[in-house]
Amino acid sequence: MSSFTPDSVTGVILAGGEGRRMGGQDKGWVEYEGQPLIHHVITRLQPQVDQLLINANRNQQAYEALGFRVIGDLQEGFHGPLMGILTGLQSAETEWVIFAPCDGPFLPLDLVSQLLQATRTDNTRIAVAADGERLQPVVVLLHTSLASPLQQAMQQGERKPDRWYASIGMTQVDFDPRTLRNFNRPEELQ
Numbered sequence: 001m002s003s004f005t006p007d008s009v010t011g012v013i014l015a016g017g018e019g020r021r022m023g024g025q026d027k028g029w030v031e032y033e034g035q036p037l038i039h040h041v042i043t044r045l046q047p048q049v050d051q052l053l054i055n056a057n058r059n060q061q062a063y064e065a066l067g068f069r070v071i072g073d074l075q076e077g078f079h080g081p082l083m084g085i086l087t088g089l090q091s092a093e094t095e096w097v098i099f100a101p102c103d104g105p106f107l108p109l110d111l112v113s114q115l116l117q118a119t120r121t122d123n124t125r126i127a128v129a130a131d132g133e134r135l136q137p138v139v140v141l142l143h144t145s146l147a148s149p150l151q152q153a154m155q156q157g158e159r160k161p162d163r164w165y166a167s168i169g170m171t172q173v174d175f176d177p178r179t180l181r182n183f184n185r186p187e188e189l190q
Helices: 037-048 060-064 081-091 111-122 144-155 161-168
Strands: 009-015 051-056 069-071 096-101 126-130 135-143 171-174
Touching (some): 009 081, 051 081, 060 069, 081 096, 081 144, 096 111, 111 171, 126 161, 144 161
Parallel strands (some): 126 171
16 A cells, blocks of 8 residues: 555656657666766756656666666556656656656756646646747646556557557646757757
């Protein structure tokens, strides 16, 4: 039995991608301002959650050395962010799960509280961060009851997070675009 309160939140850092635009590098270990990107994300996200997990499909021992439970995708290979999200939803012991990419070192310090408040206000089970112009589909708060509907959607071929969120019903929360910035290419780290 879990000791978590109804609004307790698990954080899942998504580090399971191929990093194609980063030349195949594991983006969590790419350095920015003298530290791996994953360190920056942990620093911003950990104070906002009750438990922190890392979703990774390679370098798992290195991620485990950070002191957090590492969860690999339920299916081997690189199946995109929805597979990491499904894995996180099925691994969490809380009602809510916040997902964030391993390459987003500037996450808002009130990310979880703002997204939780939006789910209450709008009576939704999905709150997605946006930068004022577009959704940031891997910065999202999801209720764990969505694991089964997500698994069904993926079995039917769904691979686009924003399309799946819209099919369920979501609320969007705008944040300062600078806090949602992430790094996809080496030149962006300059």
